[in-house]
Each structure stands twice: as C-alpha cells, then as structure tokens.
Amino acid sequence: MSAGQLPRWVDLGLIPFLNLAAAFLVSGLVVILIGENPLEAVKILVWGSLGYGEGIGFTLFYATNFIFTGLAVAVAFHAGLFNIGGEGQAYLGGLGVAMACLALDTYVPWYVTLPFAILGSAATGAAWALIPGWLQATRGSHVVITTIMFNFIAASLMGYLLNNMLKERGSMQTETRTFEDGGRLPMLNDLFPSFGFGYSPVNLSLFIAILACFLVWLLIWRTRLGFEIRSFGANATAAVYAGISPVRTIIITMLISGGLAGMMAINEIMGSQHRLLLDFVTGYGFVGIAVALMGRAHPVGIALAAVLFGMLYQGGAELSFEMPSITRDMIIVIQGLVILFAGALEYMFRPAIVRVFTPAQSLQAEEA
Amino acid sequence: MSETPAIELRKISKNFGPVQANKDIDLVVRKGSIHGIIGENGAGKSTLMSILYGFYQADEGDILVGGTKVSIPDSKAAIGLGIGMVHQHFMLVDNFSVLENVVLGAEDSQLLAGGLSRARTELKRLEEEYELRVDPDALIQDLPVGLQQRVEILKALYRSAGVLILDEPTGVLTPAEADHLFKILEVLKNEGKTVVLITHKLREIMAATDMVSVMRRGEMVATRETANTSMEELAELMVGRSVLLRVDKKPAEPKAPVMEVENLTVTDSRGVQVVKDVSFNVRAGEIVGIAGVSGNGQSELLETLSGIRRATSGTLKINGETIDLGTSTLDAADMRDKNMGHVPEDRHRMGLINSFAEYENSILGYHRDPAYSRGLFLDLGAIRKNAVAEIEKYDIRPPSPMLKTANFSGGNQQKIVLAREIERDPEVLLVGQPTRGVDIGAIEFIHRRLVELRDQGKGILLVSVELDEIRALADRVLVMFDGRIVGERGAGAEEGDLGLLMAGVEDTHRNTIEGGAR
Numbered sequence: 005m006s007a008g009q010l011p012r013w014v015d016l017g018l019i020p021f022l023n024l025a026a027a028f029l030v031s032g033l034v035v036i037l038i039g040e041n042p043l044e045a046v047k048i049l050v051w052g053s054l055g056y057g058e059g060i061g062f063t064l065f066y067a068t069n070f071i072f073t074g075l076a077v078a079v080a081f082h083a084g085l086f087n088i089g090g091e092g093q094a095y096l097g098g099l100g101v102a103m104a105c106l107a108l109d110t111y112v113p114w115y116v117t118l119p120f121a122i123l124g125s126a127a128t129g130a131a132w133a134l135i136p137g138w139l140q141a142t143r144g145s146h147v148v149i150t151t152i153m154f155n156f157i158a159a160s161l162m163g164y165l166l167n168n169m170l171k172e173r174g175s176m177q178t179e180t181r182t183f184e185d186g187g188r189l190p191m192l193n194d195l196f197p198s199f200g201f202g203y204s205p206v207n208l209s210l211f212i213a214i215l216a217c218f219l220v221w222l223l224i225w226r227t228r229l230g231f232e233i234r235s236f237g238a239n240a241t242a243a244v245y246a247g248i249s250p251v252r253t254i255i256i257t258m259l260i261s262g263g264l265a266g267m268m269a270i271n272e273i274m275g276s277q278h279r280l281l282l283d284f285v286t287g288y289g290f291v292g293i294a295v296a297l298m299g300r301a302h303p304v305g306i307a308l309a310a311v312l313f314g315m316l317y318q319g320g321a322e323l324s325f326e327m328p329s330i331t332r333d334m335i336i337v338i339q340g341l342v343i344l345f346a347g348a349l350e351y352m353f354r355p356a357i358v359r360v361f362t363p364a365q366s367l368q369a370e371e372a
Numbered sequence: 373m374s375e376t377p378a379i380e381l382r383k384i385s386k387n388f389g390p391v392q393a394n395k396d397i398d399l400v401v402r403k404g405s406i407h408g409i410i411g412e413n414g415a416g417k418s419t420l421m422s423i424l425y426g427f428y429q430a431d432e433g434d435i436l437v438g439g440t441k442v443s444i445p446d447s448k449a450a451i452g453l454g455i456g457m458v459h460q461h462f463m464l465v466d467n468f469s470v471l472e473n474v475v476l477g478a479e480d481s482q483l484l485a486g487g488l489s490r491a492r493t494e495l496k497r498l499e500e501e502y503e504l505r506v507d508p509d510a511l512i513q514d515l516p517v518g519l520q521q522r523v524e525i526l527k528a529l530y531r532s533a534g535v536l537i538l539d540e541p542t543g544v545l546t547p548a549e550a551d552h553l554f555k556i557l558e559v560l561k562n563e564g565k566t567v568v569l570i571t572h573k574l575r576e577i578m579a580a581t582d583m584v585s586v587m588r589r590g591e592m593v594a595t596r597e598t599a600n601t602s603m604e605e606l607a608e609l610m611v612g613r614s615v616l617l618r619v620d621k622k623p624a625e626p627k628a629p630v631m632e633v634e635n636l637t638v639t640d641s642r643g644v645q646v647v648k649d650v651s652f653n654v655r656a657g658e659i660v661g662i663a664g665v666s667g668n669g670q671s672e673l674l675e676t677l678s679g680i681r682r683a684t685s686g687t688l689k690i691n692g693e694t695i696d697l698g699t700s701t702l703d704a705a706d707m708r709d710k711n712m713g714h715v716p717e718d719r720h721r722m723g724l725i726n727s728f729a730e731y732e733n734s735i736l737g738y739h740r741d742p743a744y745s746r747g748l749f750l751d752l753g754a755i756r757k758n759a760v761a762e763i764e765k766y767d768i769r770p771p772s773p774m775l776k777t778a779n780f781s782g783g784n785q786q787k788i789v790l791a792r793e794i795e796r797d798p799e800v801l802l803v804g805q806p807t808r809g810v811d812i813g814a815i816e817f818i819h820r821r822l823v824e825l826r827d828q829g830k831g832i833l834l835v836s837v838e839l840d841e842i843r844a845l846a847d848r849v850l851v852m853f854d855g856r857i858v859g860e861r862g863a864g865a866e867e868g869d870l871g872l873l874m875a876g877v878e879d880t881h882r883n884t885i886e887g888g889a890r
Contacts, residue, residue: 227748231732231739238725244680245714245722246737247705 010361016300020346022353023298024312027345031338038334040327052322053315059322061192061204067307067314068206068271071213073292074310075220076129076265078301080147082224083257084237085140089133089151090265091289092158096132097266099162100124101273102170102180102280105187112186114274121187121274122212122267129266130259132158137258141251147258155289166282179281189275209271216264217303223260233257265289291343298346309346316342376439378403378535378566379424379455384433386419393419395590397433401535401583406557406567408577408598411587412610412783412811417570420587421537425457426450437535456528457537462520464512470523471495471508474530491530498529502559516667518549525556535566540809542576546665546837547874554580572610572811574603575840586610607812621823623863624847626655629689630831631677631712631800636686636697638672646672648855650686654800654831659822661846662835665874669855670835671717674804677833678714679707690800708737713793715786717804717835723789724777731759731773734792762791767817783814790818794825801825804835819845839867839874 010019032042053063073090080087087093104120136150166178189208193201224230236243236253244250272284295313299305320335345352379401386394393416401407411417422428424435426444434441437453444450450457464473471491479487495508506515506522515523521541528536538557542550557567557580569581577584578598585595586609594609631654638647647669654660662670675681676697677688683697691710695702704714716722724733735744735755744755759773766787768780777785786806793801803822807815822845826832836842842849849861851873859873 222749226750226752228739228745228750229748231735231750234728235725235736238727239721241722242725242736245678245704245716246739247679247703247708249703 010358014357014361016305019353019357020298023345027342031341034337038329040329045323048323048326049319053319057200058202058204059318061201061206062318063314064210065204065206066317067310068210068213069268069288070291070295070310070313071217071307072268073265073289074295074299074306075216076261077292077296078306079220079264080257080261081296081301082237083233083253085257086148087151087261088148089136089154090292091285092155093129093132093262093265094268094285094289095158095162097125097129097269098273098280098284100128100266101269105183105274106180109184109187114186114188117186121270125266125269126263130263133258133262137255141254170280180279183278187274188278205276207275209275212270217307221303294343294346375403377401380436382434384423384430386423386428386430392590397592399585399592401566401568403566404561404564405582406561406569406580408569408581408584409587410571410577410584410606410610412572415587416590417587418539421539421570425455451531454532454534456531456533458524458528458541460540462524464520464523466513467511469509469511470506473512473523474527478531494530498526502563504556518545537568539570574606578603610812619819619823619844624658626658629653629655632689634687637684638676639684646855650857652850652857654833656831657826657829658847659826659832659834659845661842661849662852663839663842663849663870663874664852668852670852674802674835678802679704711799713796713798713801715789715793715803715806719785719789724785726778728777729774730777730788731756733777733788734759734762738796762795766791783810786810800831802833807841839870
C-alpha cells in the first residue's frame with residue numbers, strides 16, 4: 005500500500021504532527037526522569053526560540069541552513085535518490101563562497117559579490133555531487149554509499165586546503181582571513197531594526213532560502229525537467245518507456261541537489277562567519293535529511309520543518325542554560341528523538357492511519 | 373447438497389467510507405467442489421475473499437466454516453480453520469528454495485533442520501497424492517511462474533488447507549500452464565478439497581468449475597451450476613447487459629508497409645538470444661497479430677521496436693527512414709518522434725505511473741510536445757484540457773483528471789494509456805496485451821477503438837497471449853516460438869492450427885508452400 009493513497013492533509017499534516025507529538029512525549033519522559041518539570045522545559049524552549057527578537061533571529065538563522073540542506077535532500081528524493089552527502093556538498097559550497105568573497109570583497113559592495121558567491125557555492129556543491137551522481141547513473145554505484153564516503157573526502161580535502169593553501173600566513177587558526185564589507189551579507193537586524201533581532205546572525209540569506217523554496221517548487225511541479233525527475237523517481241521503468249534518459253536525469257538531479265546543499269554556505273560563511281573555517285557545517289547536512297523527510301519533500305513542509313529544527317537548536321541552547329541539569333547532551337537527545345520519530349520511525353503510525361483512511365476505490369483497483 | 377457446506381457466508385456487507393464494496397452477500401460453497409466467483413474488476417470479488425481470509429473484517433454478516441460460525445480476525449485464524457489462499461501476486465521469497473518457502477512461517481522449531489526434513493517427507497507425500505511435482509531444492513527465482521504458483525498451492529496444502537482460494541490464478545500463466553492448473557484443481561477436488569476460483573475470464577469458469585457465482589457492483593447477482601449455464605448468460609449477468617464477444621469489422625484493406633523489420637536479433641542481459649532473426653512488415657490499414665505463449669520473445673520484440681531495449685542487429689524501416697537497430701542509439705522519445713505509438717504490455721510497470729494524477733499520465737512520453745509546454749514549463753491548462761477531452765472520448769471513469777491513477781480500475785487505467793497513445797495520431801501503433809486484467813465492457817471498447825484506428829489507415833502490431841483476442845482482431849497472424857516467427861496465417865486462422873504453432877510444432881503448412889515454390 006503506497007503513500008499515495010492518503011488524503012493530502014493526513015499525509016502532510018496529521019502524520020508529521022503525530023510523529024512530533026510522539027517525539028515530545030518521549031522527550032518529556034526523559035526530562036521527568038532527570039527530575040525536571042517537562043512543561044517548564046517546553047516553556048523555556050518555546051520562549052527561548054520564539055519569545056523575543058534575538059531568539060527568533062537565531063531560530064531563523066538555523067532554519068535558513070536547514071532549508072538549503074532540506075531542499076537538497078528533497079530534490080534528490082523526488083528522483084528516488086537518497087543524497088546523504090549534503091554535509092560534504094555544503095562544506096565544499098563554503099569553498100565556492102569563500103573564493104568569491106576573497107576575490108571581490110575589497111573591490112565591490114556585497115550585492116555585486118553575492119551573485120558570484122551563489123554561483124560559486126552552487127557550483128562547488130554540485131561538483132561534489134557530480135561524481136557520486138555519475139557513478140550511480142553509469143555504474144550503478146549506490147549514491148547512499150558514495151555520497152557518504154564523499155563527506156569524508158570533503159572533510160579531508162577542506163582540512164588540507166585550509167591548512168596548506170587558504171590559511172592566513174603566520175596565523176594559528178585554520179581559517180581564511182576575515183572578509184571585508186564587500187564579502188558580508190547585511191544582517192536583518194540592520195535592515196529591520198524594529199524587529200529587534202539583536203546580535204543574532206540571521207541575514208539576507210533567509211530570503212535567498214525562501215526564494216529557493218519557491219524555485220524548487222516550480223522546478224519539481226511546474227517544469228518538464230521536474231516532471232521527468234518525478235517520473236523517474238516514481239517508476240524508473242515507465243520513465244524509460246517515456247523516453248526519459250536515466251543517466252541524464254540522475255546526473256542533473258544530483259547536480260541540483262548538490263548545488264542547493266552548497267548554497268547553505270552562503271548563510272553560514274558570507275552571512276555569519278565572514279571567513280571560511282574548519283567544520284562549519286557541523287551536522288546541518290545530516291539534519292537536512294530529517295527536515296526533508298518531515299517536510300514530506302515539499303518546499304512548504306521543508307520550510308516549516310526547518311523552522312521547527314531551528315527552534316530546537318536555539319531553544320535547546322536556552323534550555324541547557326536555564327536548566328543546568330538538562331545538559332547540552334540532553335538537547336541533542338531531544339533533537340535525536342525528533343529526527344528518530346520524524347525520519348527513521350516515519351512509518352510507525354503510517355500503517356494504522358492508512359487503514360483508517362484508505363478509500364475504497366484503491367481496494368477495487370487492486371483487483372485489477 | 374444435504375451435507376454441511378465447506379464455507380457459508382450470510383449477509384456479508386463491507387463498506388469503505390461511502391463505497392459499499394460488498395452488500396448482503398450470501399454464498400454457499402459445497403464441500404469437494406470447485407466454485408467459481410466471477411465479476412468485472414471492482415465487483416467486490418477480492419474484497420469478499422479478503423474477508424474470508426481475514427485481511428478485512430466484515431461490517432455485518434456471518435461466516436460459517438464447516439457449519440460452525442467463526443470469526444476470522446487475521447490470516448493466521450483463516451489458516452487455522454483450514455482456509456488457504458493463493459494470491460494473484462505470489463508471496464514467495466525469490467532466493468529461497470521451494471522447501472524453504474513451503475516451511476516459511478511454519479517452521480515448528482527454532483532449529484530449521486528438523487522442520488525441513490519433516491517438510492521434505494510431507495512434500496513428497498503431497499506431490500504424490502496431488503500430482504504436484506516440483507523439485508524441493510530448486511530456487512524460486514529459477515522456476516517459471518506456473519511452477520511458482522504450484523509452490524503456493526503446496527504451501528497451502530502443507531498447512532493442511534481444506535479450502536483453497538485462488539485469486540485470478542491464470543493472470544500470469546500461459547495457456548498451457550493454465551490448463552495444467554485446472555488439471556491440478558481437478559485432482560484436488562477428487563481428493564476432497566474445496567476450491568474457490570476467483571476470475572474474470574469466462575472460459576476458465578466454463579472449463580474448470582462445478583458451480584459459479586456472479587458478482588456485480590458489490591452484490592451477488594446469481595449462482596448457477598456451471599453445466600446449466602453459458603458464457604453468454606454469465607457475461608450478461610456480469611455486466612448487466614449483453615455484450616458482443618466478437619468484434620465487428622470489415623476485411624482489412626492494407627496499403628503500403630508503414631513498418632518493416634528485417635533480420636532483427638535481440639540478446640538479453642544474460643547473453644541469451646531472445647529474438648532470433650525476425651523479419652516482417654506491417655502495412656497501413658491492417659492489424660498484424662503476434663501470437664505465442666508468453667516468454668517467447670514477444671515482449672523483447674516490442675521493447676526493441678519502441679526504443680526501450682537495444683538490438684544486437686537488424687534494421688527497421690519506418691517513417692521513410694531506414695534505421696540500423698544494431699548501432700542505433702534511439703530511445704523511446706526518438707521513436708515517438710517517428711510517429712510510433714506504444715501501448716506497453718504491463719501498464720503498471722511501464723505504461724503508467726500509479727502515484728501520478730491522471731492528467732500527468734496523459735502526457736507521459738509526450739511531455740516534451742510543444743503543445744503542452746511554455747518554455748521550460750509545463751502548460752498545465754493545456755494538459756488538463758487535453759486530459760478532460762480524452763476522458764470524455766474514452767469514457768474513462770471516474771471522469772476526474774486530478775485523481776491518482778492507482779485509484780482507477782484496470783480497464784480505465786488501460787483506457788488512459790490507449791487514449792494517450794492513440795490520440796497522438798501515430799502511423800504505427802505497437803500494442804501489447806491491450807486487455808490483460810480488463811473487464812468485458814472495456815475489452816469491447818478497446819477492441820472497437822483499435823479496429824477504428826486500423827480503418828483510418830494506421831498500421832497496428834498487436835502482441836497478445838489471448839488467442840481469442842488475436843483471432844478476433846488480427847488481419848494477419850504471426851506466431852512466435854523460441855524467439856522466431858514460426859508461421860504466418862490469415863485472418864481466419866483455426867485455433868488448433870495456431871495452438872500447434874505456438875507449441876513449437878514444425879510448420880508443415882509453410883514447408884509445403886516453400887517446397888512447392890522451389
């Protein structure tokens with residue numbers, strides 16, 4: 005029984021809600037076990053992430069990262085490909101952003117640098133997805149295996165580049181020089197002071213992420229290429245019958261996916277850190293998988309899931325500050341539970357719900 | 373008749389939301405009989421059997437097994453009551469042996485060895501008792517479907533089933549395999565087993581059953597002794613009106629060839645030649661039928677001509693061009709550009725994307741057509757308008773282009789494919805198994821539509837394993853056996869004659885003609 009037989013609101017609304025409720029229920033039990041009040045904890049978490057301007061700013065900053073990595077996973081998902089390599093592709097995306105910023109920041113304002121940074125990050129991210137995509141398309145090497153291996157290669161490569169080529173001469177830090185104003189995106193606090201985003205790093209990239217959501221929606225549901233990607237993902241045999249080339253579809257999809265993952269670096273590098281540094285991705289690529297699953301591979305769902313995970317990141321930090329017995333590790337446990345229920349256990353409630361909602365026509369169709 | 377029936381259903385009703393799949397069904401299945409249940413797709417046959425096998429619970433009504441009222445919450449309970457089911461799609465582990473599959477789920481102990489050796493003895497006894505011969509150590513993936521089905525039957529018997537339900541058992545079988553199956557069912561009956569046979573093929577009911585019950589739109593409309601009824605009566609009961617079993621058509625008026633195939637050889641991925649040096653042509657205004665037991669190269673032939681599969685050597689003349697199939701890199705899209713339409717043999721696997729909406733499937737393969745796009749984008753307005761027009765013209769039900777394709781019945785799904793391929797006005801149409809798993813009303817419609825297309829002067833290549841269909845539609849019949857075309861016959865070919873050719877018996881007829889010409 006396929007996922008396609010559920011009403012949309014159940015598929016997109018009820019199931020994610022149940023997954024989330026289960027995750028928080030179990031998290032609540034954990035909080036009780038360590039002797040804290042779970043309701044109090046929820047209050048701090050929500051207040052910390054949404055209660056005041058700076059908190060909202062941090063939540064949106066994290067969400068921006070998750071939107072990019074979530075979209076990357078989702079696009080591949082529509083072609084039936086599981087791109088686990090967002091982590092490495094985003095890391096390489098940082099290289100593209102840094103190259104653009106380092107080359108231009110002293111000469112031109114940020115809005116001239118930005119298009120080059122976008123192109124650079126998308127190109128390096130896509131390049132990192134090209135080899136796994138090409139291997140999958142022509143050799144059948146599974147992208148799950150190759151992309152995850154490419155994460156390790158990316159880490160080594162970037163370590164080497166930062167240590168040996170990009171590091172400032174005489175510096176002890178494995179990072180590039182700090183960008184000048186021409187390599188820095190405006191902070192939203194400077195653009196909209198009335199929102200009071202304070203010292204939060206949320207920046208112009210948020211709008212680029214929202215634009216990316218819209219463009220991905222257009223691509224998947226409104227273009228010929230999107231039709232081919234979805235056809236191939238839903239039924240590869242039928243796609244070949246329709247004259248859709250599997251090799252071309254796989255490679256193009258992986259390039260788009262890698263490009264989106266790479267663009268995460270715009271937010272982190274050009275928007276916040278203003279320098280390329282070691283290990284700046286710190287798991288955003290992996291959490292993108294959970295975001296895409298929870299958002300049901302739809303841009304709107306991904307945006308919502310990204311905000312949720314942004315809340316967990318930001319609210320979690322506040323929580324460990326306010327309740328010392330809830331350590332940073334506990335927050336990771338709670339995040340892990342959400343990922344577990346939204347991602348890995350996605351199919352836990354589904355069979356029961358399918359049984360409740362299965363319309364009769366599909367049963368009749370099965371007789372065919 | 374006085375003895376207790378094996379199965380008795382009383383007033384069974386089952387609703388799925390607003391749809392009543394089964395309505396007050398009464399059914400009595402006599403012990404030691406073969407009882408057929410026939411009805412169109414969506415008549416509620418499978419739902420009824422799923423209730424009996426514990427997949428669904430009836431909303432109302434009673435089930436009696438051997439005279440006692442029972443409740444069947446799951447298939448385990450059904451097995452406990454001696455009810456076995458052979459599903460349409462086999463529930464076998466491909467890389468397990470026959471023996472392992474039979475034992476699966478009934479191992480008896482944590483250690484396999486004891487159970488396996490006991491099963492081996494039991495299997496031997498079953499084989500002898502029911503003449504169900506199959507090598508217990510063969511892997512399922514190496515067995516032809518006919519034997520796989522036999523394993524399913526053995527599985528049920530191993531669990532000491534007294535009542536065996538077979539759901540559309542012949543859908544995947546060749547005619548010879550189907551005949552063999554019916555012999556097996558006869559043996560089972562003689563050994564005192566009860567068989568319930570679900571099908572929508574009238575011939576099978578007539579050939580194999582003692583009693584037949586007809587379902588229509590969720591209701592049981594009649595039960596007859598098979599000996600006292602006829603195909604015509606049953607067909608009428610099924611659809612509620614009389615249907616034409618024969619196709620009305622004028623003799624063909626073929627013109628110049630629109631497609632010529634010469635010396636086509638195709639090798640599959642295992643390196644086996646599946647199509648061997650095949651040459652034929654299709655002329656404008658005729659239907660060329662390719663008859664043959666499935667698995668004799670017809671599927672590969674269709675796939676190669678439509679650009680899905682690569683040939684080893686051979687040429688194809690179409691649309692005024694000569695294509696060297698041995699070296700061409702043309703794919704399915706290129707072949708469509710050469711005015712070739714293709715209704716594939718397996719609509720679920722190839723012809724449709726079940727999770728897509730109807731309108732999306734209505735352009736599958738034609739999505740690059742400028743008529744459906746604006747720049748890089750799809751022109752959804754034009755696509756939906758076209759889908760609505762096709763739905764109307766082909767009477768596709770329900771008439772909703774936004775509905776998921778999986779939610780259409782088999783016949784309507786096939787109409788979606790046919791509408792898509794025919795309405796692009798191809799010069800050559802390749803058609804594979806156009807009425808497989810399709811109900812009678814739709815079969816009639818599809819046949820009529822194909823003949824109309826022929827009369828418009830198009831060339832049609834029809835591959836079908838249904839001999840009736842080939843004989844009803846084709847103006848010329850080519851018979852394939854073991855990758856070769858072993859004979860050619862005219863429109864009025866005898867069933868027996870074709871049958872012999874399909875079985876690979878030397879074509880004496882052709883030999884004498886050729887001999888005489890020399």
